[in-house]
Amino acid sequence: MVSARFSAILLGAGALVSAAPAPTPTQAATLEDRAASCTFSGSTGAAAAAASKASCATIVLSNVAVPSGTTLDLTKLNDGTTVIFEGTTTFGYKEWAGPLISVSGTKLTVKGASGSVIDGNGAKWWDGKGSNGGKTKPKFFFAHSMKQSTISNLNVKNTPVQGFSINSATDLTLDHITIDNTAGDVPNGGHNTDAFDVGSSTGITISNANIKNQDDCLAINSGKNIHFIGGTCSNGHGLSIGSVGGRSDNVVDGVVIENSSIFNSDNGVRIKTVYDATGTVNNVTYRDITLSGITKYGIVIEQDYQNGSPTGTPTTHVPITRLTLDGVRGSVTSSGTDVYILCGQGSCSGWTWKGVSLTGGKKSTKCSNIPSGASC
Numbered sequence: 001m002v003s004a005r006f007s008a009i010l011l012g013a014g015a016l017v018s019a020a021p022a023p024t025p026t027q028a029a030t031l032e033d034r035a036a037s038c039t040f041s042g043s044t045g046a047a048a049a050a051a052s053k054a055s056c057a058t059i060v061l062s063n064v065a066v067p068s069g070t071t072l073d074l075t076k077l078n079d080g081t082t083v084i085f086e087g088t089t090t091f092g093y094k095e096w097a098g099p100l101i102s103v104s105g106t107k108l109t110v111k112g113a114s115g116s117v118i119d120g121n122g123a124k125w126w127d128g129k130g131s132n133g134g135k136t137k138p139k140f141f142f143a144h145s146m147k148q149s150t151i152s153n154l155n156v157k158n159t160p161v162q163g164f165s166i167n168s169a170t171d172l173t174l175d176h177i178t179i180d181n182t183a184g185d186v187p188n189g190g191h192n193t194d195a196f197d198v199g200s201s202t203g204i205t206i207s208n209a210n211i212k213n214q215d216d217c218l219a220i221n222s223g224k225n226i227h228f229i230g231g232t233c234s235n236g237h238g239l240s241i242g243s244v245g246g247r248s249d250n251v252v253d254g255v256v257i258e259n260s261s262i263f264n265s266d267n268g269v270r271i272k273t274v275y276d277a278t279g280t281v282n283n284v285t286y287r288d289i290t291l292s293g294i295t296k297y298g299i300v301i302e303q304d305y306q307n308g309s310p311t312g313t314p315t316t317h318v319p320i321t322r323l324t325l326d327g328v329r330g331s332v333t334s335s336g337t338d339v340y341i342l343c344g345q346g347s348c349s350g351w352t353w354k355g356v357s358l359t360g361g362k363k364s365t366k367c368s369n370i371p372s373g374a375s376c
């Protein structure tokens with residue numbers, strides 16, 4: 001539904017445009033030509049927003065019910081557009097790959113209004129299989145090709161599978177994003193519900209995230225200058241780099257993950273590179289990370305991944321260099337392992353470890369080629 005306010009403003013803008021000299025087809029409408037604020041709601045809101053997105057400086061999505069099998073398409077927004085999620089955003093059910101929401105453009109501000117919820121309705125899809133089978137599940141949010149933009153204060157519940165896909169993005173900040181997939185912590189529930197997957201992006205800051213899910217809180221497959229700060233992650237797989245290798249972009253360079261806590265998760269700090277692949281993991285710092293209730297590995301760094309599983313045999317062509325762990329502290333459960341490092345010969349170097357203190361888990365007997373500075 002397009003509100004009366006929007007129609008009135010758009011008519012005004014239309015009159016303004018027709019009085020002005022016609023813009024050349026390649027020229028985007030200027031801010032002045034566009035309606036100040038457009039509000040869309042209900043079951044026709046997503047289509048109306050997509051149709052009118054170029055005419056609105058601010059797009060308010062108020063209680064939008066996105067029809068099944070369609071994307072809330074906010075791609076190619078005009079420079080400087082603001083998008084505000086208001087009330088509850090919902091999505092119809094269909095088996096499909098998604099995404100449920102897609103946003104692209106430059107100098108965008110995307111935010112959630114106070115009290116808003118974006119409800120992915122994941123329980124309709126969850127079958128414990130995630131993206132490895134069962135129902136085809138829609139990915140949640142594509143933040144692809146977003147530049148000099150901010151996404152903030154989104155309150156997300158129950159993603160069907162992966163959450164935010166950050167790809168080909170530059171200078172993008174995601175602040176105060178909450179994802180609560182706790183309802184998926186049941187048998188045959190949520191799986192592969194990664195919160196943030198980062199690839200081929202430069203200058204990404206994810207601050208103050210609060211994530212309850214069933215897979216990585218953060219997974220960086222490639223990218224440069226990536227900062228994760230002030231995050232709280234629980235029930236998932238930890239703060240991960242990788243698997244790196246075997247894609248078109250296999251370079252991770254310049255990552256700082258700091259001031260974050262990981263509770264009741266499979267892993268804390270994790271770096272995985274792909275068996276027999278090529279690539280780089282360089283200049284990665286984990287600083288001031290607090291762990292508790294970690295059930296598999298407090299710290300796990302391995303160069304042996306293949307098809308999503310460890311092979312036990314590391315290879316050397318995705319070297320892990322200049323890795324700093326500075327203040328990684330906390331507890332692992334008695335069935336877990338404090339630290340596991342499986343490096344190939346000479347392919348882990350220049351590491352600095354200080355203030356690394358994990359207790360409660362087993363000591364690994366399978367570590368190999370531990371670089372000086374680190375210990376298992």
Ligand SMILES: *[C@@H]1O[C@H](CO)[C@@H](O)[C@H](O)[C@H]1NC(C)=O
Nearest residue numbers: 208229230231232259260261
């Ligand atoms: C550390 O993170 C917490 C949230 O987990 C936040 O409240 C605090 O301000 C952060 N401190 C710094 C120095 O960033």
Ligand SMILES: *[C@@H]1O[C@H](CO)[C@@H](O)[C@H](O)[C@H]1NC(C)=O
Nearest residue numbers: 224225226253254255256283
């Ligand atoms: C390492 O990465 C950090 C974070 O991106 C960056 O600020 C720093 O300049 C990098 N250091 C070098 C030597 O490239």
